[in-house]
Amino acid sequence: ACMPVWEEHKIVNMIGVCLDTTITTTRCSRYTFRPFDYAPAQAVAFAPYLVNKLGKRWHIAYQDYAFGQSARDAYVAEIKRAGGEVVGGTGIPLGTADMTPFLSKISGNFDGLFGVFAAKDAVTVATQAYDLGLTKKYRWAGDGSIAESTNLPAIGSKIEGFIGQNRYLPVFEGPLNTSYHRRFFDEAVAALKKIDPTGPTPDRFVQSNFESMNFLKLGIQKSGFQGRQDSAKLIAALEGLEVKESDDFPQGDKSIRREDHQAFIRQFIFEMRGGKHKIIEVVPKEKTVFPAACKFA
Numbered sequence: 001a002c003m004p005v006w007e008e009h010k011i012v013n014m015i016g017v018c019l020d021t022t023i024t025t026t027r028c029s030r031y032t033f034r035p036f037d038y039a040p041a042q043a044v045a046f047a048p049y050l051v052n053k054l055g056k057r058w059h060i061a062y063q064d065y066a067f068g069q070s071a072r073d074a075y076v077a078e079i080k081r082a083g084g085e086v087v088g089g090t091g092i093p094l095g096t097a098d099m100t101p102f103l104s105k106i107s108g109n110f111d112g113l114f115g116v117f118a119a120k121d122a123v124t125v126a127t128q129a130y131d132l133g134l135t136k137k138y139r140w141a142g143d144g145s146i147a148e149s150t151n152l153p154a155i156g157s158k159i160e161g162f163i164g165q166n167r168y169l170p171v172f173e174g175p176l177n178t179s180y181h182r183r184f185f186d187e188a189v190a191a192l193k194k195i196d197p198t199g200p201t202p203d204r205f206v207q208s209n210f211e212s213m214n215f216l217k218l219g220i221q222k223s224g225f226q227g228r229q230d231s232a233k234l235i236a237a238l239e240g241l242e243v244k245e246s247d248d249f250p251q252g253d254k255s256i257r258r259e260d261h262q263a264f265i266r267q268f269i270f271e272m273r274g275g276k277h278k279i280i281e282v283v284p285k286e287k288t289v290f291p292a293a294c295k296f297a
Contacts, residue, residue: 006031010231012238014216016209021070024262028294031231033238033261035215035254036208037167039074040290042143045267045283046165047078054139054163055111056084061103061125062116064091071116071143094121099128106134115142122146123154130158139163147272148203162272167208168251169268169277170201175252176268176279184210184250207251214248215241215256254285260294 006013006029013032015023021039023032050058058079062068068091076086087110092102103125106113113134117125126146129135135158144166147159169176170185188202188210215238223230223237242255254265267288269281 003027003029003032010228012216012219012231012234014212016212017205019070020066021074022066024260025293028260028296030235030261030296033215033256033263035212035256035263036204037265037267037288038262039071040078041262041264041288042071042165042267043074043078044290045288046269047075047082047084049165049269049281050112050114050141051079051082051084054141057110058084058086058112058114059088059090059106059108059110059138060086060114060116061090061092061106061129063094063118063121065094067118068116075114075116092117092121092125096121097124099124100132103129103132103134110138112139112141115140115146117143118145118148119151122148123151126151126155126159126162135161144169144204144268144270147270147277148205149201149277150203152275153198157275159272159275163269163280164272165267165269165283166204167265167267168202168204169270169279170203171277171279173279174282175266178245178250180245180247180250183247211249211251211254215243218243218248252285257292259292262292262294264288 011031015034019038024034024038060072060075062072072089079086090102090106092099115125122145140161141163144164147162147164149170185202188206189199193199219234219238223233225234238256240258243249245252252266254263256263264285266285267283268279270277270279
């Protein structure tokens with residue numbers, strides 16, 4: 001909704017969180033950049049694992065708005081491309097406190113239940129799907145936002161065995177066991193504790209906001225940006241920009257594609273074991289690429 005405003009006033013819009021696929025596809029804008037992943041890239045990364053390791057036939061439950069719908073569409077396409085099949089879908093309205101009327105209708109002969117939920121709805125679906133026995137009857141997998149670190153205290157042991165995919169995890173394993181990540185993690189925990197005394201660990205939203213600001217900072221430095229009159233220079237500096245893993249980009253190397261201003265980054269497939277994220281596969285950014293579907297006005 002805000003993107004036409006940025007265009008009208010020639011303001012560069014560096015997104016920090018939003019996953020609506022259309023931002024860098026059918027509604028793309030020369031003034032808007034997304035320096036983290038989106039549903040098509042996530043599905044390209046995760047679908048082969050789902051089909052080859054967990055099961056061929058899937059049912060997708062999702063938050064019934066832009067985020068959930070775009071992720072559903074991406075996974076339907078990529079699961080099929082990987083040799084699997086999506087046999088059904090259940091959309092649940094945003095903010096539904098009691099999901100059992102929707103979840104209780106999920107049945108049939110399929111291998112896995114795939115969830116696309118975030119924030120409070122993620123806690124609700126993980127808890128109620130467990131209580132209904134769905135996570136025992138079917139392989140339970142989904143978008144990593146279901147098992148974000150901030151959700152785990154509320155879900156408790158009911159998340160055990162969940163397999164997800166995420167761009168960031170608050171663990172020091174594999175490619176995330178670096179001094180860059182440790183410094184980011186420590187600084188983030190200290191900052192978050194000032195907001196929440198329980199001391200939550202950073203999640204992917206903290207990571208993407210942090211790196212988005214650093215992309216913008218780097219673009220400003222490269223372009224000599226001084227104000228709105230320099231927006232064209234800033235856009236040129238950001239288009240095609242590649243960055244290396246560092247203190248400013250602790251998640252890893254990444255690049256912003258010139259054609260649609262969409263970034264591609266590595267992904268982590270994980271399993272919840274003992275209340276913690278355990279990385280089981282790392283997908284390099286080169287294996288997450290999805291063709292551009294954008295034409296700037």
